[in-house]
Structures are given as structure tokens and as C-alpha cells.
Amino acid sequence: MSDLLERLRGRGWRLTSQRRVVAEVLDGEHVHLTADEVHARAAAHLPEISRATVYNTLGELVALGEVLEVATDGRAKRYDPNAHRAHQHLVCSGCGAIRDVHPHGDPLTALPAAERFGFAVTAAEVTYRGLCPDCRPRPADRP
Amino acid sequence: MSDLLERLRGRGWRLTSQRRVVAEVLDGEHVHLTADEVHARAAAHLPEISRATVYNTLGELVALGEVLEVATDGRAKRYDPNAHRAHQHLVCSGCGAIRDVHPHGDPLTALPAAERFGFAVTAAEVTYRGLCPDCRPRPADRP
DNA sequence: ATCCTAACTTGGACTTTGTCCAAGTCAATA
DNA sequence: TATTGACTTGGACAAAGTCCAAGTTAGGAT
DSSP: OHHHHHHHHHOOOOOOHHHHHHHHOOOSSSSSSSSHHHHHHHHHHHOOOOOHHHHHHHHHHHTTTTTTEEEOOOSSSSSSSOOOOOOOEEEEEETOEEEOOOOSSSSSGGGGGGSSTTTTEEEEEEEEEEEEETSOOOOOOOO | OOHHHHHHTTTTOOEEEEEHHHHHHHOSOOOEHHHHHHHHHHHHSSTTHHHHHHHHHHHOOOOOOEEEEEEEHSSSOOOOOOOOOOOEEEEETTTOOEEEEESOGGGGGOOOOOSSSHHHHHEEEEEEOOOOOOTTTOOOOOO
16 A cells, blocks of 8 residues: 555655555455544544544545545445445445445446436446345354 | 326335425426435425435435436535436547437447456446537627 | 744534424324 | 323434644755
């Protein structure tokens, strides 16, 4: 993730320890943390970091296009560092687990012009829902 | 919308004036009100109605499958009475206007088995985003 | 190396959205 | 028309996020 830090410095960011730990926390595949979770993990490395700074930094990363904001439920927003490859989300209705998924085709093409109401449509976000293997009811054991 | 009230009575609902007013507010096409907006409109007809009752009633309507909950932004949930015909949402990135739209095909089929991670996938919600005619930049007037 | 300063961080107050509860009210049945 | 369990109410509470004045600091200038 130091490439991210490089990119950010290139964009005129001041490299503070707070921003560094937030960027480090947001590393990896299938990462979809809430702001509070980011704060908790960041605070494990840098105990004095404030909630306000975490919110500020997340907002900046989103504005720069380095992190995506996902609202898969009506609760807290989640932050997804996988911003450089188009993808959608698969959410478990039982436990809330989230995976990045790659459907084929562009979901935008499914919306015919007649259904666009004159909008200039530029993006489509898809949330697939279902039960993950752990939450799925198992076939009962046979005697 | 009296058919809705009939259906609800059939399901053992007590028909109170509060529930009636909430059901009336949630009538029509392309209706996507927040709980607070529902409360404001309901209060115009029934000034003493409380926020708690609006939340309760909306929750019940959602549980009964008569109203859909939509979270198109990270803000307040919206309530969509068009629950009996499958549809998706088109949201203006400028002003937040929401339209019900009907893409062709089933979005679920775009997700290959290899991308399902063992989930039993049952639904797909699509949010299309773009600028509505009013928010879209116009070509500059020629002199 | 150290100074300077705009940029950044902090804690706490505040807002928005939503939930919970004890006490009071009322729709529908008998 | 009396009864009662379901419904409603207002206010306290909680979660998620924003805002701000005051203090700190990264990094260029000296």
C-alpha cells in the first residue's frame, strides 16, 4: 500500500502518521470496514487518533477516488479500498459478510433508453443478496 | 389504496387513523419518501401523529412486503410503495431525484456460479446513477 | 539545522436518523 | 356498551456523522 501513499504524496498530501495508519488499515481484498472499525484498528497502532480525523481522511480518500463508499444496508457506510477494478458486492442476508464480485457484462447496458427518462446515466451499482455458506440452512443429518 | 387497507385488515391489522394516513401518504408512482417526509405529510392530515408511530407503521408495511425500503444514499432510508412489480432505481447524482426503472433481463443471471462464493443468491438490487435533465449541463447558448 | 506557516489534528458539542419504553388511548369483538 | 389487548404517544436514548476553535506539525524556505 506504499504505492498509495506515494500517489497521495504526488497529489500534494501531507503525509501524517494518522493518514498513514488509516491507509494501512484499508489494505487488502474484500475489505469493507465501517468508519468506526477503521478508527478502532487505526487506534490500535496510534492510540490518540481521533474519530474526526478518520472521517476526514476517509472522505478525502473517497474524493480522490482511492476508496469507494458502499452503503449495503441502512446502517453505517463502509469503505472499500478496491477502487481500481470495477466490481459489485455480494452481501449475506444472515451475517452481513460482504464479498467483491465480478458479474459479466456491463450492468448499464440492461437499461434501455426508454427507461432512462432523459438522464445521462453513468454508473450502475449492484448489490447481490443471499445466504453465505455459514448462514445457509444445512440438510438435516440423516439417522 | 383502499385495496391496501383491505389487505391489511385481512391480515389482522387494526385500522387506526394513523395507519390509514401513513398508507395514504405512500400512494402513487415514483414515490420514495424518507420517514421524516412521511411524518410531515401525515401530520398535515393528522397533526398529533408521532414519529414513533410512523416508524412503527413503516416497519410493519415493510415486514408485510407492502412497501420496500431503499437506501440509495448513505442518508435516511426511503420507502417505496411499488412493491408488487420488480424494478430498480435511477438516482440523479445532482438533486437526488429517484425514478423506478425496469431494465431488461434478470440482473441475477449476470453473476456466474464461480463468483457466488457458495452463497445462495436470491436477489439483486441495482442503482443506476446519472444526471437528470434538470441537472445536466446544457449546451451554452450561441450568440 | 531551525524556523515558519498553512495544513492537519483534536475533543467536544451538535445534528440527523432511528430505537425503546412506560403510560395512556382506542378499535373491534362479545 | 363494556372490555381488553393492540396501538399510540412523547420523551429519553443511541448510533453515525458533521462542525469548529484551539493546538500541533510536515515540509519548504532560510
